[in-house]
Amino acid sequence: MTDRLRIALAQANPTVGDIEGNLKKARTLHAEAANAHADLILFSELFITGYPPEDLVLKPAFQADAREAVEALAKETAEGPAVLIGVPWVEEGYLFNAVALLDQGKIAALRFKVDLPNYGVFDEKRVFQPGAMPGPIPFRGVRLGVPICEDIWTPDVVECLSETGAEILLVPNGSPFDRDKPDRRLNLSVARVTESGLPLVYLNQVGGQDELVFDGTSFVLNADRSLALQMPSFREAMVMTDWTREGDNWVCAPGEKKLAPEGHAAVYQALMLALRDYVGKTRFPGVVLGLSGGIDSALTAAIAADALGPDKVHALMLPSRYTSEESLEDAAEVARLLGIRLDSVPISGAVEAFGSATADLFAGKPADTTEENIQSRIRGVILMAISNKFGPMLLTTGNKSEMSVGYATLYGDMAGGYNVLKDIYKTEVFALSRWRNQAVPEGALGPRGRVMPERVIDKPPTAELRENQKDEDSLPPYEALDDILSCLVEGEMAFEEIVARGHAPEIVKRVEHLLYVAEYKRRQAPPGAKISAKNFGRDRRYPIVNGFRDAR
Numbered sequence: 001m002t003d004r005l006r007i008a009l010a011q012a013n014p015t016v017g018d019i020e021g022n023l024k025k026a027r028t029l030h031a032e033a034a035n036a037h038a039d040l041i042l043f044s045e046l047f048i049t050g051y052p053p054e055d056l057v058l059k060p061a062f063q064a065d066a067r068e069a070v071e072a073l074a075k076e077t078a079e080g081p082a083v084l085i086g087v088p089w090v091e092e093g094y095l096f097n098a099v100a101l102l103d104q105g106k107i108a109a110l111r112f113k114v115d116l117p118n119y120g121v122f123d124e125k126r127v128f129q130p131g132a133m134p135g136p137i138p139f140r141g142v143r144l145g146v147p148i149c150e151d152i153w154t155p156d157v158v159e160c161l162s163e164t165g166a167e168i169l170l171v172p173n174g175s176p177f178d179r180d181k182p183d184r185r186l187n188l189s190v191a192r193v194t195e196s197g198l199p200l201v202y203l204n205q206v207g208g209q210d211e212l213v214f215d216g217t218s219f220v221l222n223a224d225r226s227l228a229l230q231m232p233s234f235r236e237a238m239v240m241t242d243w244t245r246e247g248d249n250w251v252c253a254p255g256e257k258k259l260a261p262e263g264h265a266a267v268y269q270a271l272m273l274a275l276r277d278y279v280g281k282t283r284f285p286g287v288v289l290g291l292s293g294g295i296d297s298a299l300t301a302a303i304a305a306d307a308l309g310p311d312k313v314h315a316l317m318l319p320s321r322y323t324s325e326e327s328l329e330d331a332a333e334v335a336r337l338l339g340i341r342l343d344s345v346p347i348s349g350a351v352e353a354f355g356s357a358t359a360d361l362f363a364g365k366p367a368d369t370t371e372e373n374i375q376s377r378i379r380g381v382i383l384m385a386i387s388n389k390f391g392p393m394l395l396t397t398g399n400k401s402e403m404s405v406g407y408a409t410l411y412g413d414m415a416g417g418y419n420v421l422k423d424i425y426k427t428e429v430f431a432l433s434r435w436r437n438q439a440v441p442e443g444a445l446g447p448r449g450r451v452m453p454e455r456v457i458d459k460p461p462t463a464e465l466r467e468n469q470k471d472e473d474s475l476p477p478y479e480a481l482d483d484i485l486s487c488l489v490e491g492e493m494a495f496e497e498i499v500a501r502g503h504a505p506e507i508v509k510r511v512e513h514l515l516y517v518a519e520y521k522r523r524q525a526p527p528g529a530k531i532s533a534k535n536f537g538r539d540r541r542y543p544i545v546n547g548f549r550d551a552r
Helices: 019-035 054-058 060-075 156-163 181-196 263-281 295-308 325-338 348-358 369-390 400-405 426-438 454-458 478-489 495-500 505-517
Strands: 004-011 040-042 082-091 094-103 106-112 137-139 142-145 168-173 200-204 206-209 212-215 219-221 227-230 237-246 249-252 287-290 313-317 341-344 393-396
Touching: 004 019, 004 200, 019 040, 019 060, 019 082, 019 237, 054 060, 060 082, 060 094, 060 106, 082 106, 082 168, 094 137, 106 137, 142 156, 156 181, 168 181, 181 200, 181 219, 206 263, 212 263, 227 237, 263 295, 263 426, 287 295, 287 369, 295 313, 295 325, 295 426, 295 454, 313 325, 313 369, 325 341, 325 454, 348 369, 369 393, 400 426, 400 478, 400 505, 426 454, 426 478, 478 495, 478 505, 495 505
Parallel strands: 004 040, 040 082, 142 168, 168 200, 287 313, 287 393, 313 341
Antiparallel strands: 004 237, 082 094, 094 106, 137 142, 200 219, 206 212, 219 227, 237 249
């Protein structure tokens, strides 16, 4: 029996499918843990494949490569620390979400995830088999309980481990970020510690993966529910935790408690990390976007400059006859403040050419949104041409309010590879812009100080596709629109409940209708980071053909 244990916590950023790269990262961290005289290093859920692997994990070749990688890493534990690492594992014809203990040159133990999440962004029941209730893993005289992520969101698995003699709970996680998630994780972990009387290590993945962003924010709770340490948010880190046996209990020595960002700071850092990893992991050299002089494109450009560096952001101003001098000035000032490249490509000639080409077909018809959309699509074609010719990924600049009600043009301003603000309502776009003008997010590569002139924030939003156009010509004021949308999307509230909040029934009815009929557009929209409790795409899955209306 040992009275001391040193456990390394590897809060790392794997890439889904890059088994060789993830193995290399694990080896590097294992060597660092060895140099720090750790007994054990803990990695996050399914680290060797990256999380979530989705249907990729069903490929037999992928399963075999993951197993070979873990077997190779196991041989390297003959000397140095043991490893607890997540891996998909096939046993008796069934595929499990597993954690493997690698020790003394071999795979010493396996434990399988019991509670497979099948809600929101998760679909684990369609690819994995649930494991049996686990017992603890004996390790150097200590009995380690290893519930995997969702296994601690309900009491059963931890209760089983406690009753079968576990002494320390080591929990590998792949828990995506949303605004309220860090507090929820801590609260449920406190509940499991209270019920079991056991200390708990919560080790979370960090990094962006498609529409998900993982914030890390790993922590350790002692059996008395005190916070022993907390790791940083939105960046990789590894810490050594020192444990001693005090009577019948194991206690983690106090460590650094990194304060997790909150509010606008947390959201902004999540957007930065999601974009940085999406561009980096898909191996694009940078990004290009249309810079209109409006707030959405200005904030998108700022996040891109902060995430990637100003030298990797190329902006284009694409003025038409409706573009105001104010917009030209504001776009130029945003580019100057951010230090990004800005080119101007007027579209008036292209608009005239389209007008000539369709003149006979459109004869006798008044101008309407058709002509407005042509302008947007011309801009999309030019921006995609820059992407094709020089290689940067095209960013779209629409927000969640616009995506909700279809205030966007397919194959126009919706054209692109990634939408930074996809899960950010317009009112939060204003708030984030004001916040960024006064603060510099941790890890930002962009400039200190202002990133856009105040006029960009203060002026009424407009698409500038016709004379004197304003967003509120077509939509309710954003304060009302966003509250209604939040009620419908995140809250799934009934029509009467929303009206009771003070909204006019006819406006609620119209917004609900716009939300439903825009589903076909959202199905064709580029991905963007999940920030809210219910984003479009992975969380909210509504039918395109939909005859239901709550507001009658």
